[in-house]
Amino acid sequence: MITVVVVAVLVIALVTLRYTGRGRARGSGRRGLKRRFGPEYECAVARQDGDVRAAERELGERVRRHGSLQEKPLSPEVREQYVAQWDAVQEQFVDSPQKAVTEADALLARLARDRGFPDGQQFEEQLAALSVHHANFVQGYRSMHAAARDRSGTEEMREAMVEARGLFEALVAERQVDPDRRRPPSPDGQGHAPWPLTTRRHAKGSST
Numbered sequence: 001m002i003t004v005v006v007v008a009v010l011v012i013a014l015v016t017l018r019y020t021g022r023g024r025a026r027g028s029g030r031r032g033l034k035r036r037f038g039p040e041y042e043c044a045v046a047r048q049d050g051d052v053r054a055a056e057r058e059l060g061e062r063v064r065r066h067g068s069l070q071e072k073p074l075s076p077e078v079r080e081q082y083v084a085q086w087d088a089v090q091e092q093f094v095d096s097p098q099k100a101v102t103e104a105d106a107l108l109a110r111l112a113r114d115r116g117f118p119d120g121q122q123f124e125e126q127l128a129a130l131s132v133h134h135a136n137f138v139q140g141y142r143s144m145h146a147a148a149r150d151r152s153g154t155e156e157m158r159e160a161m162v163e164a165r166g167l168f169e170a171l172v173a174e175r176q177v178d179p180d181r182r183r184p185p186s187p188d189g190q191g192h193a194p195w196p197l198t199t200r201r202h203a204k205g206s207s208t
Contacts, residue, residue: 032094033059040135066129072116074172082111090161097157104161105148108141111171129197130167137167 033056034041044055059139074082085107093100118126123145131138140163146152147160 036133040090040131062128062132097154101157102148105145134170137170140164141167
């Protein structure tokens with residue numbers, strides 16, 4: 001009788017371990033990481049010079065550190081303030097692209113912090129946390145952060161602003177933004193900026 005009980009316990013334990021292992025594989029294996037990170041998975045592989053294992057270790061570490069993060073809600077008043085600030089930055093782009101991109105970068109950092117992500121003063125850590133929860137939108141933030149610190153051309157900064165708006169909308173939205181939407185909608189439906197950036201007026205020192 002004791003032998004039967006022991007065997008039964010061992011069988012249950014083995015089944016449990018097998019089920020747990022499969023669950024982990026689905027959540028953190030290659031398929032799980034690709035599904036969770038989308039385009040950020042390919043970016044991670046590229047940054048590791050094609051080393052898939054190194055990229056997956058990096059992404060798995062992001063999930064371990066930030067996977068349990070709970071996003072804080074925004075009050076309607078704060079949400080309206082952020083929307084107004086973003087609109088003002090977009091309007092400023094026409095006369096001063098570099099200043100607008102720099103301010104938009106700082107605005108996104110504050111918004112992410114207010115939603116419960118790490119402080120923007122540690123950009124890489126904040127970006128890592130954002131990639132776990134908004135993987136489809138973080139490349140735009142990365143591009144805009146780089147444009148805010150380099151002397152990019154006006155067109156490059158415009159594209160960075162358009163891409164970064166996806167993350168802004170995801171963070172400021174009351175409900176989760178569709179992750180398949182990489183870019184914000186535009187009046188002509190062709191990916192052009194949803195605000196008047198086609199004017200020939202550029203900031204001093206612009207390369208375009």
